[in-house]
Amino acid sequence: MFPFAHFSNFQILIVNQTQNEKILNSDYPNVRVINSLEKGLSKSRNLALKNAVGKILVIADDDIIYEENFTAKIVNAYNQFQNAAAIKFCIEKSKANSKKEYPSILKKNLGMFDILQTSSIEMTLNKRIIDEMNIQFDENFGLGSGFEIGEEAVFLSDLKKKNQQIVFIPEIIVKHNELTSSDKKDFIEKYYNQGALFTRIFKNKYWFWLLIKIVFDLKQKKIKLSNISAVFKSAISGHHKFRKIQ
Known part of the structure; x- marks a missing residue:
């Protein structure tokens, strides 16, 4: 993830979803591990x-590579937008995300199309701000839940x-060369998840x-x-299904 430096130079928190016989430990003070049986x-x-x-958080996957100056880009953005709850950046284009297009200019407030x-x-x-607003991820969504995207x-x-x-900065901070979990799902399954997702966000609309x-x-041309x-x-x-869960 950090080809330009040793990973222990960064403040890292690993949530290791595991079993009792496979507990993970860290020998580095900057790398903390939480072993969870959930x-x-x-x-x-x-x-x-x-x-x-940390004051500013990033969400990492185990198959990404950060740009060498990614921390400077993030810190500069939050110095400029100190009251932003979240700032979105760009992924470097690869075969996995070759069709993804980003706006060429900064956006001070993301709309729903950008969020989706x-x-x-x-x-x-x-x-x-995340703590003050008491915002969490909805555990009905994401891998390992009833609706695996969104x-x-x-x-x-x-x-x-x-x-x-919620701000957008048109700068690259990370590479991701593999297909995402969403990309690997067939369109029928994606729409099942989208039906729940849109109901969660937009309710009757x-x-x-x-x-x-x-x-x-x-x-x-994703569907015919x-x-x-x-x-x-x-x-x-x-x-x-989502209505039933609610």
Whole structure:
């Protein structure tokens, strides 16, 4: 993750979701480990948020590589936007995310379209504001839960509903060369999750955003006209499942 320096130079918190016989320990004072017997990505992130000690937080995956000057870019951004609850940055383009496009200019307040397209490794968080707003990841979303995508969008939308500033800075801080968990899912499963996600964020207006998603995916050739009935049914199924959970 840090080819330009030893990892122990950074303040790192590892949430190790494990079993009793596979406990992880750290020999480095800057690298803390929490061994958890629970499962679920959002549970892991909430545990990390609760125990993090830094003023500015980044969410790391084990298959990413940070840019050498990533900390300077992040600190400069928060010096400029000291009241931002979250600041989104860019991932360097690769085969895995070659179609992802970013705005070329800074955005002082992200809209819902931007939020829905945000991944966790693009996010940086102002811990003071996150704590004050008592914002957590919804544990119904994310790998290992009932709906395995969308946890970032739910988190940021909850911040936005509390009138918190979410900024975009058009600078690269990280590389990610592998397909994401979302990319590996087929479109029927994605729409099942999207039905729940849109219901969680937009409530009774979920169907409007579902239609926008279908039109967008048709234009991007991610689905075909012949798929519309199947994806719509799958999304409605996700909607009803989330309502039942609620």
